[in-house]
Amino acid sequence: MPRQWIGILRKRTEVGAAVVTILLVIGFTATTEGVWLSNANMREVLRVTSILAMMAFGEALVITTGQIDVSVGSIFGVVGILFLALGPQIGAPLAILIALVAAIAIGAVNGFIVAYFRISPLVVTLGTLFVFRGLAIGATQNPPYYAADNTMRANPIYQIFGSSDVFGYNNALVWAIVTLLFLHYVLFWTPIGNRLLAVGGNAESARSRGVSIMYTKWGAYVACGFFAGLAGILETSDLGYVDGSFGRQRELQAIAAAVLGGCALAGGRSSIVGTFLGAFILSGIQSYLVINSIPPQWFILLLGLIVVLVSLGNRVLTHLLTRLARAEKTKD
Amino acid sequence: MPAVRRFFKRPEATIIIGSALIFLIFTIVDTENWFNFFTIRNITRITAILGLVAIGETLLILVREIDLSVGSVYGLVAIAFISFEPALGVQFSFVAALLMAAAIGLLNAVLVLRGKLSSMIVTLGGLFFYRGVIYVTTGSTARSFPAETTNQWFVQLFGGNWLLGLENGFWWFLFAILIFTYILFSNPYGNHLLAIGGNIESAASRGVSVRSVKTIAFVLCSILAGFAGIISVADEPRLSVTIGQDVELEAIAAAVIGGALLTGGRGSIIGAALGTFFLTAVRSELITLGAPPTWYISFVGFMLVFAAVVNAFIQRRVTGTRTL
């Protein structure tokens, strides 16, 4: 294999996701007589993709540092509830602000306990998942749901989020693309990103060079909480409605999207573009099942399968490419 | 005091104190509802079922792995047990269902040890995959045993209440505690398990087969989860496709509250049992006192983190582990 190709494949972890995406688009369009790719369907697919991608972006940051966050689904739900519960009382802009601050706060709590007390990320975020799920259900007992009232819907700030479109495509897409560009820049073109990658790759070495592992890991959780909350606001402002079931099982989708996009679970290898593609692949599959009237339970089954197969594939591929690249180096 | 220090060196120290406290508090505050036979029977039943899963989870946590799919396996095996029965009869159906559990555990082990994937992602995938299988194969409605099957002695062996009016599952649970405590502390396998959890390189260099030990742990964990599922449906008139949902979270919480540390290869069977008791007792009391069910969910989450932090602190202080 030509040297350049090996290099590209190793560094551009999103190539795998890109190839799968292209194949998917072709395959799905062909087998649904174009329905899947139609404007109407794509609008919804891209909306769902964008919201999932927002959560997955945050998850990708956490995964890059070698950690995990399984509470993103609960953060998504709780922040959405907070937003629509407060909105009618204090107006959309203030409600959004408070909801986002809450998202950051939850992320900060996660990060603090994991990074400062050095407790297993799985245990801490599992605990947070439970705590906020309980709060979400508790907050939606009476009344069982919250809805945006007309004053809120009329508010221009409310509309910047999920409830209006740009050329027919939900604003969420714009948010996702802007976030994508921003995070790609941060991760690959700034010192912060360099350190995030370093900590994920070899935390001890990073530490020996003066990088603060604690702040780096903490920061990843804060960002993750923020984006999960933002996704919650985008979704609830689009639907104008939220109940206690929001966000359930989203954490696996977020993790799956990141892994599909090429992020290594062990940390150190990451792709924001890939994560977006991963979210698109998952949403595309979900849409395909709906179009073909396949019961939604199959999606859950497929999701589990995909996550494991893709992780395996990523691992094998990286291993193979490293061996090839090393061989290339010794050849000349 | 050296004795105090020695006590706190045990991973189950905090939960022993916690369980005793909770028992005392509830007895004093709500004697009538708490200290009656009905409550005791209920608590022992739930503790037994969840406790079996927590024991399996503890074994894995001891070797620094985890199994997030136990809830789905619990449900899948329970449903398999019921579904196979018409064709195989109760006994063979029991064996087949448990073999299925073992196979799942084996698959987990292969993916983690040979595929070199993290057990978290493998079993997270499994959680969803097996739940999906449940949905897809049962078509969203699950039936339980008809009455005449439930009354068969073999089914009653797991679901009846033959001794002291307590559920048989509880005696199976006590039996499991005895067996696994023995395995852990008096058996070479247990030794190897603890060695790997302590220091994997030195264990490997002393000839411990990390692969076999971990594989067995994965298989045991799935079998215990499946067994718990079987016990839960052996005498249960109603069944839903969501059976086992969130069991993994509660079982892990019980194990961690019982002293297991995901980072330190530290844990205990008694701890897992008491941790399960603790959670079950609190939930039962919350229900009796009329608190909304969501309090329990948040409580579990909070206790999970709180116990993890406290246990980590204690372990670091008592063994003097340093920051690096």
Place this chain on the structure above:
Amino acid sequence: MAETRNALIEMKNINLDFGTVNALSDVSVNFYQGELVGLVGDNGAGKTTLIRILSGMYAPTSGEVYFDGQRITRFHPKLAIDLGIETIQQTVGLCDNLSIARNYYLGREPVKRWLGIIPVLDFAKMRESSNKVIRNFGLRDTVNVDDEVALLSGGEGQSFKIGRAVDFRNRVIIMDEPTNHLSVRERAHVNELALQLRDQGLLVIYITHDIFQVHRLADRIVILENGRKVVDILKAEMSAEALEQIIRDGGREASEGTA
């Protein structure tokens, strides 16, 4: 032999425990600017542990550390680097998943400002500096600064770490077994560099278990054994053979004989 000038680094009665294991026991030693100190001892003597205190990775369980007369109360690699202490360690120092260029400035990345405000990594500078090192330290021609460190051999990684530390030299350079995995020519290069750094006025702490190699280079030799300091003398005072004998005897003779 009394030292009249002020010590750059003073370590007094240092104890370091890892749980129940005692790694360093009542170690007192001073280091001075412009000298090359050989820190020697058999495996497990505590050499790496001692310098990890200086590089900020461990904090002593008890005892005091002074740098330039100031008491050090907090231990973190960033603080050590800020004080001017560069360390070349055996097992840490490079992140396999990052390119050579990214590894070079890790922790102190150079930044350009796009349009005057947007901070962006100065890739050109990163590449230039790391390229100089890999060319000067004899890495294979096929190696490129954008290659991931995972592609380097053990010796190349080691050479790169040394080159990087030398480039960043400030006041102290600590080298932990710097010549492992290196060819004969590379070893000579590194040792030459160590001497040059000393001549430029830096403190060079050179850890090795090859007493003969370091006896040629060092001004002073410190021997650790089982976490204790057993010898601390100027090179002229003892021959390499005698020192080697001490190590082989497990430090007994020295501790019995020294006043």
